[in-house]
Amino acid sequence: MKRSHVTHPISQKILLWIHAFFLILSGCGSGPSDPSNATVHKGFQKVDFPNEARELITPIPQFQSYNDSKAKLGKKLFRDPRLSKDNTISCSHCHRLDKGGVDGLQFSIGVGGKVGHINAPTVFNAGNNFVQFWDGRARNLKEQAKFPITNPKEMASSFKEIIAKLSKDSAYQKAFKALYKEGITEDTIVNALTEFQKALVTPNSRFDQYLRGNKEILTEEEVKGFQLFKSKGCIACHNGVNVGGNMYQKIGVMQKYSDPSHNLGRYNVTKREEDKYYFKVPSLRNIDLTAPYFHNGLVATLNDAVQLMAYYQLGKILKQEESHKIVLFLKTLTGKTPAILRKNP
Numbered sequence: 001m002k003r004s005h006v007t008h009p010i011s012q013k014i015l016l017w018i019h020a021f022f023l024i025l026s027g028c029g030s031g032p033s034d035p036s037n038a039t040v041h042k043g044f045q046k047v048d049f050p051n052e053a054r055e056l057i058t059p060i061p062q063f064q065s066y067n068d069s070k071a072k073l074g075k076k077l078f079r080d081p082r083l084s085k086d087n088t089i090s091c092s093h094c095h096r097l098d099k100g101g102v103d104g105l106q107f108s109i110g111v112g113g114k115v116g117h118i119n120a121p122t123v124f125n126a127g128n129n130f131v132q133f134w135d136g137r138a139r140n141l142k143e144q145a146k147f148p149i150t151n152p153k154e155m156a157s158s159f160k161e162i163i164a165k166l167s168k169d170s171a172y173q174k175a176f177k178a179l180y181k182e183g184i185t186e187d188t189i190v191n192a193l194t195e196f197q198k199a200l201v202t203p204n205s206r207f208d209q210y211l212r213g214n215k216e217i218l219t220e221e222e223v224k225g226f227q228l229f230k231s232k233g234c235i236a237c238h239n240g241v242n243v244g245g246n247m248y249q250k251i252g253v254m255q256k257y258s259d260p261s262h263n264l265g266r267y268n269v270t271k272r273e274e275d276k277y278y279f280k281v282p283s284l285r286n287i288d289l290t291a292p293y294f295h296n297g298l299v300a301t302l303n304d305a306v307q308l309m310a311y312y313q314l315g316k317i318l319k320q321e322e323s324h325k326i327v328l329f330l331k332t333l334t335g336k337t338p339a340i341l342r343k344n345p
């Protein structure tokens with residue numbers, strides 16, 4: 001038998017499945033029409049747990065902690081094409097802040113029209129993912145920032161070049177000096193970008209309101225979709241605050257998946273045979289806004305993505321009406337625009 005992974009220990013997987021199936025069997029969190037909710041345990045006082053304590057998915061906290069002034073500076077940097085070699089490509093070029101934090105393309109286009117080889121994930125709620133990138137090669141937002149800046153197919157620049165350019169701008173000089181005693185440096189640029197991205201959270205989706213106890217906010221079909229999401233087994237991998245983003249999993253667990261983009265996933269980082277085709281399970285928050293789907297950006301619609309997942313990850317073929325309901329549920333995961341992006345926050 002293969003040695004168990006450090007990154008995705010088998011015990012963790014088993015625990016998740018047990019946890020998921022326990023919740024399904026016990027009927028926890030199922031809708032008001034579910035008769036199992038009516039069970040009365042004689043001799044015990046019925047304790048009404050807050051709904052959010054019963055589910056494997058938790059709502060995004062309403063309040064985020066970040067430094068507002070640094071985040072505002074980071075917002076300016078995020079939209080500034082001077083962070084790229086030829087002053088044409090900003091972070092927001094590929095992570096459109098008005099379009100769910102993505103570019104809507106299969107593969108992003110960087111400096112000089114160079115085309116990348118992997119689909120751009122959203123920056124919204126990215127700070128809640130356990131690692132950054134599809135293969136987890138950056139542990140957090142701080143480590144992540146230098147990759148696009150120096151990637152020859154993205155911004156193709158260096159901190160030396162950026163610092164030189166930004167230092168000629170007196171507004172930046174002043175803003176950095178006011179917030180950081182060391183002024184414009186690699187660390188302070190990264191820190192401001194990180195604070196901004198910490199602010200890019202989308203709380204209060206209809207589903208989060210449902211989790212917090214507002215049962216009326218979802219339609220019957222959406223609730224059925226959530227139940228299917230649990231009973232079919234999607235929740236085993238897509239759970240937690242980001243409905244994903246907290247483990248690596250293989251694409252093609254039950255059926256062999258052949259990837260036209262030939263990406264080996266986590267293996268690219270670890271070079272361990274058993275990590276081949278493992279990817280960070282993506283967050284499903286705001287998933288309705290972030291087509292096309294998968295690391296290879298090959299799937300255009302949410303319905304096809306759901307069908308594909310059921311087939312390759314669970315070995316199931318969903319009826320059209322089942323995937324339709326799951327899609328309706330997934331659409332309830334669209335949250336509110338982050339306060340820092342609203343006109344009058």
Ligand code: HEC
Binds near residue numbers: 093121122132149153
């Ligand atoms: C040319 C397009 C492009 C530019 C410019 C770009 N990104 Fe990205 N970004 C991507 C792609 C593609 C990925 C996925 C790469 C991977 O996983 O290997 C990504 C991944 C990320 C992630 C990881 C999200 C997650 O959940 O794993 C974050 C955070 C991010 N980018 C932030 C930034 C910041 C900050 C900048 C500017 C300094 C930036 N990006 C510039 C295309 C771009």
Ligand code: HEC
Binds near residue numbers: 232236280281306
């Ligand atoms: C065994 C773990 C596992 C299960 C079970 C699973 N998924 Fe996934 N899901 C993943 C992984 C890993 C990816 C990324 C695959 C890739 O890009 O190649 C993914 C990607 C997705 C995506 C695309 C996200 C994006 O941003 O591109 C959607 C939508 C999705 N899953 C929905 C579902 C639904 C609905 C179910 C149940 C029918 C499900 N998943 C079951 C692991 C799983």
